[in-house]
Amino acid sequence: MVVLSVPAEVTVILLDIEGTTTPIAFVKDILFPYIKENVKEYLQTHWEEEECQQDINLLRKQAEEDSHLDGAVPIPAASGNGADDLQRMIQAVVDNVCWQMSLDRKTTALKQLQGHMWRAAFKAGSMKAEFFEDVVPAVRKWREAGMKVYIYSSGSVEAQKLLFGHSTEGDILELVDGHFDTKIGHKVESESYRKIASSIGCSTNNILFLTDVTREASAAEEADVHVAVVVRPGNAGLTDDEKTYFSLITSFSELCLPSST
Numbered sequence: 001m002v003v004l005s006v007p008a009e010v011t012v013i014l015l016d017i018e019g020t021t022t023p024i025a026f027v028k029d030i031l032f033p034y035i036k037e038n039v040k041e042y043l044q045t046h047w048e049e050e051e052c053q054q055d056i057n058l059l060r061k062q063a064e065e066d067s068h069l070d071g072a073v074p075i076p077a078a079s080g081n082g083a084d085d086l087q088r089m090i091q092a093v094v095d096n097v098c099w100q101m102s103l104d105r106k107t108t109a110l111k112q113l114q115g116h117m118w119r120a121a122f123k124a125g126s127m128k129a130e131f132f133e134d135v136v137p138a139v140r141k142w143r144e145a146g147m148k149v150y151i152y153s154s155g156s157v158e159a160q161k162l163l164f165g166h167s168t169e170g171d172i173l174e175l176v177d178g179h180f181d182t183k184i185g186h187k188v189e190s191e192s193y194r195k196i197a198s199s200i201g202c203s204t205n206n207i208l209f210l211t212d213v214t215r216e217a218s219a220a221e222e223a224d225v226h227v228a229v230v231v232r233p234g235n236a237g238l239t240d241d242e243k244t245y246f247s248l249i250t251s252f253s254e255l256c257l258p259s260s261t
């Protein structure tokens with residue numbers, strides 16, 4: 001088995017979700033279709049609720065920022081014109097969500113609404129999150145060895161907790177020391193990794209970040225975070241240069257901690 005030695009200064013392992021702990025297929029074939037199929041009904045049912053109104057306000061703000069983009073869908077403010085007005089707004093939100101999802105955008109606004117929508121399905125037990133089989137045993141081992149384990153995903157912290165709390169491996173939320181999402185910054189910006197280190201209370205070089213996306217790995221590395229790119233079935237292919245440049249792993253079991261034999 002190929003082994004990647006974890007540098008001695010590493011005390012924190014920071015994990016991406018989609019393509020790293022969890023198959024991209026689970027996200028693309030289960031989580032995202034659920035949103036597309038249910039968003040209209042969800043908005044009709046929850047429109048008056050404060051949480052839903054906050055989500056819509058955030059989406060409207062994002063739509064304003066996106067107005068220069070090709071195909072962007074604006075979300076009008078209420079004109080106070082009764083039921084027709086409401087249906088027009090709901091349709092605009094649906095169209096905006098579908099447009100963002102067609103581009104796999106990682107905006108905080110989209111991710112927040114998605115997290116709130118998945119809540120019902122996870123809590124009802126009709127959806128269970130998938131993890132690669134090496135993930136749970138490796139994370140347990142790292143924690144036993146004294147490592148802290150954090151998550152950094154574009155999915156909202158609330159959505160992350162749903163996945164870890166309702167997985168095919170059971171409730172594995174206790175295996176995670178903390179969660180970060182795009183509220184701390186985007187994953188392709190190196191400043192996000194400095195902020196994460198500061199929030200954890202460590203130096204950036206105490207962190208090892210595992211991700212499937214090389215742009216995220218480069219941003220982390222620019223902040224002096226150690227990185228390894230995770231190669232999983234269904235992940236996007238890497239160029240020859242990327243394969244040469246980055247440390248690659250295909251399973252968490254390939255990581256060898258400093259004290260391990």
Ligand SMILES: CSCCC(=O)C(=O)COP(=O)(O)O
Pocket residue numbers: 016017018019027031106111114152153154155156159160163187
């Ligand atoms: C954790 S929520 C489900 C996945 C998701 O919406 C997403 O955007 C995952 O992105 P990641 O940063 O984990 O690759």
Ligand SMILES: [Mg+2]
Pocket residue numbers: 016017018019020211212213
């Ligand atoms: Mg990912």
